Amino acid sequence: MITISRISKQFGKKAILQDVSLEIKKGEVFGLLGPNGAGKSTLLSILATISQPSTGSVTVKQLDLVKQKKQARQLIGYVPQDISLWEDMTVKENLVFWSKFTKGKVSNKKLFKICQTVHLEEKWTEKVSKLSGGMKRKLNIAVALIHDPDVLLMDEPTVGIDLQSKLEINQYIKKLSEKGKTIVYTTHDMSEILFLCDRIGVLKQGKIHFIGTINDAKDMMKEQTPLQTDEQVMYRLLNE
Numbered sequence: 001m002i003t004i005s006r007i008s009k010q011f012g013k014k015a016i017l018q019d020v021s022l023e024i025k026k027g028e029v030f031g032l033l034g035p036n037g038a039g040k041s042t043l044l045s046i047l048a049t050i051s052q053p054s055t056g057s058v059t060v061k062q063l064d065l066v067k068q069k070k071q072a073r074q075l076i077g078y079v080p081q082d083i084s085l086w087e088d089m090t091v092k093e094n095l096v097f098w099s100k101f102t103k104g105k106v107s108n109k110k111l112f113k114i115c116q117t118v119h120l121e122e123k124w125t126e127k128v129s130k131l132s133g134g135m136k137r138k139l140n141i142a143v144a145l146i147h148d149p150d151v152l153l154m155d156e157p158t159v160g161i162d163l164q165s166k167l168e169i170n171q172y173i174k175k176l177s178e179k180g181k182t183i184v185y186t187t188h189d190m191s192e193i194l195f196l197c198d199r200i201g202v203l204k205q206g207k208i209h210f211i212g213t214i215n216d217a218k219d220m221m222k223e224q225t226p227l228q229t230d231e232q233v234m235y236r237l238l239n240e
């Protein structure tokens with residue numbers, strides 16, 4: 001579904017991503033992990049066509065994200081790390097506003113349905129400024145779903161929200177992947193990684209250090225330390 005081929009990204013003289021290659025399959029939740037500043041958001045912004053790689057290429061369903069950006073954008077939904085909503089507008093007005101950027105008209109009925117999927121229907125006519133942090137996060141996700149994208153890029157979508165909202169969002173993301181959506185997810189939350197991710201990629205200083213399942217990582221480490229918990233394996237992957 002997503003093929004990242006030997007991309008690098010420079011900001012001035014600084015190399016942020018170096019020779020990153022990755023295949024992400026249809027319907028999987030792929031966890032993009034790594035310490036602060038590793039380059040996760042930079043990679044997601046390239047996948048979201050907001051920024052371009054300095055070298056290398058990325059395709060989504062064989063569409064090149066630079067040369068066929070317009071078509072590719074129809075396939076991609078992006079949940080940015082920072083909430084991008086209009087505080088003075090209601091939930092409905094925000095959804096209507098963002099729906100104007102999609103191809104074709106989206107009916108209010110469909111927008112209300114999207115609102116229901118993230119359990120915000122009771123807030124339909126409420127101003128965003130009156131919503132809690134978790135509700136804003138949910139609406140941020142709903143905006144990315146308006147055009148029913150095949151690929152969902154989520155940059156720490158549950159950061160700073162209460163446990164119940166986090167669990168709800170996690171369950172919802174699982175459902176989306178079961179329906180065949182491909183999800184690239186960044187988080188620093190261990191429980192989310194273990195619950196959600198089919199495979200993970202660990203980025204460190206712009207380079208890929210590991211790609212695989214937790215069990216792959218366990219197998220890799222078992223010579224040195226057998227019988228490790230998933231948490232111990234994750235800890236070692238991220239810290240060594």
Ligand SMILES: Nc1ncnc2c1ncn2[C@@H]1O[C@H](COP(=O)(O)OP(=O)(O)OP(=O)(O)O)[C@@H](O)[C@H]1O
Nearest residue numbers: 011014016034035036037038039040041042043081
């Ligand atoms: N527009 C920019 N100009 C210059 N440097 C940038 C720019 N955007 C990001 N960087 C740098 O790129 C590096 C990677 O940043 P990025 O936000 O991709 O990391 P991250 O892995 O998402 O971190 P976090 O976990 O903190 O969100 C950082 O050193 C950051 O300062």
